[in-house]
Amino acid sequence: MTQTVLILGGTGRIGSRVAEDLLTYTQAALTLSGRTARTQFQLKQQYPQRVRLIALDLAHLTALRSAIAAHDLVIHCAGPFSYRDERVLQACIDLGKAYIDVADNPPYVKKALSLRSQAQAAGVTAILSTGVFPGISNSLVRQGIEQLDQAEAVKLSYVVVGSGGAGITVMRTTFLELQHPFLAWIAGQWQTIAPYSQRETVAFPAPYGDCNVYWFRTVEAMTLPQSFPVQTVVTKFGSLPNFYNYLTWLMAHAVPKNWLRQPQTVELLAKASYQMTQVSDRLSGTGIAMRADIDGQKHGKSAHYCSTLVHADTAIAAGYGTGSVAQLMLAGELHQPGVWPIEQALTTDLFEQTLRQRGVTIERSLS
Template sequence: MGRVAIKTLLGTRTFGSITIADRALEAARQFAYELGDPRVKVIGLDVNDAADLDAALQGADVVISTVGPYYRFGTIVLKAAITNRTHYLDICDDWQPTVDLLALDDEARAAGITAIIGAGASPGISNLLAVKAAAELDRVDTLHTVWGTGKRSADDDVAENSAVLHHFLAMLIGHIRVHREGALVDVRPLQRLRIDYPGIGRVPVHTIGHPEPISLPRHFPTLRHSVNAMDMPRGIISVLRSMTRRIEEKSIPFDDAVAYLGKVFAQSDTLGFGAALKEAARFTWGAGVEIITRKKYLPMLSAYAEGTLHGQRVRVGVSMRGEIPGGMASATCIPTAIMAEMLMAGEVDRRGAFAPEAGVDPDRFFRRLTPFTTMPALEGSLLRTVRAEAV
């Protein structure tokens, strides 16, 4: 993730010096050597060493933290940034540490720094899509962010990335926090709801633990409902339900479930004939249901809003017309680099700790993002906005 942010920043003249701070010093040096840019420096750093972390941040204009998991390291880096009066961005997509990071708003503001929490894809792009969707209404009461579609880039290698799968599964265990009936509540994940997306129709999606429902109600006080949801094939949802249930019943260790899920995503199974039959049955059943019901899919990343416009109930969908090539890392950290550039250019002037919707201008952001997408520059706006009366 961090490598993409660095490469993106090097493509501009915004920063005269970029320091890679990593515990894996030799790997960082090798990466810097491959970049071949004299602006890049490398230091060894374990963020658990407070003195070394302070020394690394002294004199820096901004720090981009891609150190995970954020429930362990998120507030450590931000508190050090506050102490050293260094602007801060991260790609935190855990809802629990997001609560803790946003709680440092007063301290960040007092230090005169900007800390953008969740400056990636989801959260990040998704939050700014939500801002654009809400702007189509006089009053917004429902604001959901959705990702998925069962389509992924060949560059992602999700099945081989145990860290991604570990985090993904963790967001489906226990309880998650959503905004319901005007209040934050803790509920079970994988709850099904249907989104009546304009131009597509009613699409079943499933809830997952994510930061957007934590931050969006802070910016939109009229909100009654907000969740983050995934739009996945029914067979995948069935497997996820099975894995999370077995983890909570302690019939399978968490790491074994992560490994198994990797094999499912890779469409291979070496865990035994019986397990293969069970998962094959789940996939077959899910695929059959989708054929019968003619399931539709939402855009890969979208925001959906409901509210009133000129006294009428209206629903709105906003998505990107082009994709960011390069897989998950590019989709996540190109936005991070863009927000860092906006911050240094004076286009983000709010101080404190906040999510992108509270301080990043979506129009400026998406204009900067367009050249990194598959949409030709001459085709107009990167965004596709659809609106219809609520039924």
């Protein structure tokens, strides 16, 4: 029988990229949900036999559970995850359905991880944060740590061009993450960091070159110290064109926090930013560059490992990250009951295999 996949938020920018990946690399039939059923959705027109569209409000638990029960795998792309609770994951566990998400909010992920024993007892595999960052970034770190005898410090640097090909939800998430200081694992202890602080210039591969990056709260910063015995995890993010960095810094440091924390303010800023990127994207593109630097020991000597990855479209790369995990789960190659951050569930061999299949190259060096 044909396997079936429900993609919550499947008509959004990230969800539709995940759907495209699954349509390319699997034979699964897809149900894409949104707040409304989009009758003119392009993927439905391209794949009329494999794509179905439904309107689904995640607040309506009965309808949600009914939709989950009718599918083999659920992929949760309906962010921002700072607005979500664990109801989708809990329903999947209750109904015995495999689960994947693209969660980028640490408090949400922490709550989801607390359901691990329930998922194990139910025989349900649930993989969290499977997009590009978090997602591919976590696997880059695992890949690097496995090249060393001992890893001590991890530094992840990202730069996204314009909107990154993503939708307004990603803009909302950015402004939500600027509202509060966060904890980072530094020198073996959790320390408080101001968002979008401590600017640093990092060298990325062509065509990006030297770019400014700033501290940014990410899921990786929370899960990597739990997954690997490292003393420091740094996660920094920047934008191109560079004037977006100045605007973001102003939002983080120069406006009253009470104003920034108003939902209507977040919505106003997200919409304004999205409109700006719709103009600049035509000139700058929507790519991403990622760099993982890992310091540690190899053969009794200090060693430094560096890996880089670039892609011309951030949203497509996110689709690769999530789609590859779904592909492996549907094929029976990734079955690990419980709730896991991606770096604890996806082996490096499978990570490299699926990225090669998608034509993605990782440049690596060890010195």
